[in-house]
Amino acid sequence: MARQAAYDRTEVLGKALELFWAKGYHGTSLRDLETALDMRPGSIYAAFVSKEKLFDEALRLYAVTSRGILKDTLARAATPLAGLADHIRNLGRVKPGTASSRACMLVKTLLETPDEDPVLRRTAERLIGDAEATFAAVFRAAQETGQIPTDTDPELLASRVQSEIFGLRTYAQRTDVVDRVAALADDIARDIERLASV
Amino acid sequence: MARQAAYDRTEVLGKALELFWAKGYHGTSLRDLETALDMRPGSIYAAFVSKEKLFDEALRLYAVTSRGILKDTLARAATPLAGLADHIRNLGRVKPGTASSRACMLVKTLLETPDEDPVLRRTAERLIGDAEATFAAVFRAAQETGQIPTDTDPELLASRVQSEIFGLRTYAQRTDVVDRVAALADDIARDIERLASV
DNA sequence: GATATATTTGAGTGATCGTTCAAAAATAAG
């Protein structure tokens, strides 16, 4: 006994994400969103409450998707370390003009958001922390399989990888650096592989 | 035969830089600037033409200052590689709530700016390129003094260091990671020192 | 087909955006 929404929520969120990712939170206006989502202001607000909440939800979608990509690569790899190295080499395969040439959306949000922001900054920091925890788990797995020494610190290794990825993907947002990014990714991947105790 | 301006241009630019760095280009309004600079709109526009040009000039001031800090550290160090390592350890000495806990302003601008932006993005990319050229020069100097092998690629090493710094400083913008940042910086610095051929 | 419920529309809200400009104020030179 009611009308059903004309849109698929995840699909709409994907479009919002694309726009926010490209133009940033402040750089994206509601008029931009109306066009990209093909929705009128009333519908957008009925569905997502506010621009901020819409961004927040899009950011979470981004994190879920990114985590999925990492997990897939890890699952396909022979060892945890090899999976991580593969993941980084994949990040180095940049196609100009596509999402692959854009810095991490979490980083963009971290940098665009004031320290005190009670919503977007908190979400971004939490999701970044989640990602780092995943990396730490990978290194712990590598310890358990004897791939790396047990006297290494999985948390420190995780923050190092996190930082390397921050740098790599930020570097990738520069124009005309495609080859450089691939070489950089390979460099980083090799360093990770070298962690393996022979 | 005229009135003289009541402000010191560089001082004013420093205040604008501080604000833009903290809040971003889009996140900073002219009313914010009027307060921070203690100038009325007419004076601001007479002096800097537009918000965009003011940001552009503040960004250049940032780059000059940053380069100065790097050069100073390099000049004080025993070798090029040691200077670079010192510089990175300095970047790791983060004081929460101060500029040291903020990501690189050039990176922030790179990420906030659309690919096609004809002014701010271009300036940011050019200044980033300049920084990388400085790093390359350091590695070339290290080669000439025999500190690192001549079969290494100074440009590739420079982009790696650039990327590491991007990552480190972005990481430092997270809250409650002070110790982690210092450990991370030390890690990176040690890797650079390890490049030295015995 | 009538009813109840949910969604969509789009004109309109007040606030704030970056920017302008004529008038007022200040000062160096004669």
Added chain:
DNA sequence: CTTATTTTTGAACGATCACTCAAATATATC
């Protein structure tokens, strides 16, 4: 002191901002 030149002021501009809401529209259920 007068004059010429420059800077500063701050009210006001049109445009755009995020957002609201009453009316129109659509549909599941009976």
